Amino acid sequence: xxxxxxxxxxxxxxxxxxxxxxxxxxxxxxxxxxxxxxxxxxxxxxxxxxxxxxxxxxxxxxxxxxxxxxxxxxxxxxxxxxxxxxxxxxxxxxxxxxxxxxxxxxxxxxxxxxxxxxxxxxxxxxxxxxxxxxxxxxxxxxxxxxxxxxxxxxxxxxxxxxxxxxxxxxxxxxxxxxxxxxxxxxxxxxxxxxxxxxxxxxxxxxxxxxxxxxxxxxxxxxxxxxxxxxxxxxxxxxxxxxxxxxxxxxxxxxxxxxxxxxxxxxxxxxxxxxxxxxxxxxxxxxxxxxxxxxxxxxxxxxxxxxxxxxxxxxxxxxxxxxxxxxxxxxxxxxxxxxxxxxxxxxxxxxxxxx
Numbered sequence: 540x541x542x543x544x545x546x547x548x549x550x551x552x553x554x555x556x557x558x559x560x561x562x563x564x565x566x567x568x569x570x571x572x573x574x575x576x577x578x579x580x581x582x583x584x585x586x587x588x589x590x591x592x593x594x595x596x597x598x599x600x601x602x603x604x605x606x607x608x609x610x611x612x613x614x615x616x617x618x619x620x621x622x623x624x625x626x627x628x629x630x631x632x633x634x635x636x637x638x639x640x641x642x643x644x645x646x647x648x649x650x651x652x653x654x655x656x657x658x659x660x661x662x663x664x665x666x667x668x669x670x671x672x673x674x675x676x677x678x679x680x681x682x683x684x685x686x687x688x689x690x691x692x693x694x695x696x697x698x699x700x701x702x703x704x705x706x707x708x709x710x711x712x713x714x715x716x717x718x719x720x721x722x723x724x725x726x727x728x729x730x731x732x733x734x735x736x737x738x739x740x741x742x743x744x745x746x747x748x749x750x751x752x753x754x755x756x757x758x759x760x761x762x763x764x765x766x767x768x769x770x771x772x773x774x775x776x777x778x779x780x781x782x783x784x785x786x787x788x789x790x791x792x793x794x795x796x797x798x799x800x801x802x803x804x805x806x807x808x809x810x811x812x813x814x815x816x817x818x819x820x821x822x823x824x825x826x827x828x829x830x831x832x833x834x835x836x837x838x839x840x841x842x843x844x845x846x847x848x849x850x851x852x853x854x855x856x857x858x859x860x861x862x863x864x865x866x867x868x869x870x871x872x873x874x875x876x877x878x879x880x881x882x883x884x885x886x887x888x889x890x891x892x893x
Contacts, residue, residue: 548758556667569717601678608818623828647665655719656720665822667824699721725785742798826860830856
């Protein structure tokens with residue numbers, strides 16, 4: 540039920556980066572975090588459990604979901620940079636270059652960037668992976684039990700809220716609210732709380748595909764309203780919209796989770812559409828490098844019609860490569876992932892994140 544929603548959010552990130560559409564990528568990333576907080580809490584509660592065996596199975600399953608196709612993306616990115624040259628790649632995206640040390644390679648291979656601001660780490664073969672450092676941290680904390688029950692989750696939420704209040708009171712700026720390692724704590728905690736109170740959301744038969752489109756358009760509309768509000772009212776509107784997006788994302792995750800019914804064929808399509816999400820997120824910078832510089836003659840992304848056409852071509856190429864990665868890597872690996880589950884239960888399909 541979350542497949543189309545995840546892929547549409549990944550598309551927002553692509554257009555945020557490659558057409559310079561303001562805010563929507565940041566909002567989409569935190570919407571991903573809300574969804575991850577919900578789903579990772581769900582699978583720990585309902586599938587794996589909090590004993591040693593369950594935690595190990597969860598960790599192995601996450602690794603098998605994230606890393607095999609990621610290594611293929613790294614190879615694609617490294618090849619593109621090697622062929623086009625560092626001057627071209629860093630001109631396109633300043634952090635996109637071949638690592639020059641063993642430590643830099645280790646960070647790129649692991650997706651764990653050793654910085655309180657992982658998006659400042661250089662070089663990154665797939666620049667968008669900085670957010671996966673934050674994802675991996677909160678996956679680990681959820682596995683350890685930070686959302687094990689309502690009381691612990693409320694404490695986590697309170698601490699997260701206190702951090703963001705401190706950021707705003709001290710005027711520390713967008714980096715501390717969006718890309719600091721602690722910034723993802725609030726949307727993850729909101730998603731985890733949503734799991735614990737999911738029974739409060741009434742079930743319904745609304746079309747999940749229509750809901751996914753509506754949720755994505757709501758993010759775009761909120762970003763547009765924030766920009767207009769900043770122009771008309773002042774900068775106070777931006778943090779209000781930033782945190783409003785977390786609440787809005789939680790609302791749509793809750794509504795999507797409560798959707799019932801639908802044909803098996805529709806659910807199958809939703810899962811297949813969701814397969815594009817992770818690959819689009821990882822691939823859009825390295826594929827964009829080739830498309831923009833070699834096919835459209837653009838040195839870097841811009842807010843223009845030509846850049847929009849290049850972004851659409853990049854999206855199409857990302858989807859084509861995604862089909863190959865799904866067939867050649869993800870589907871075979873899925874058999875290994877299923878082998879981890881029988882002893883601890885059946886995992887919901889929606890947990891195939893990010």
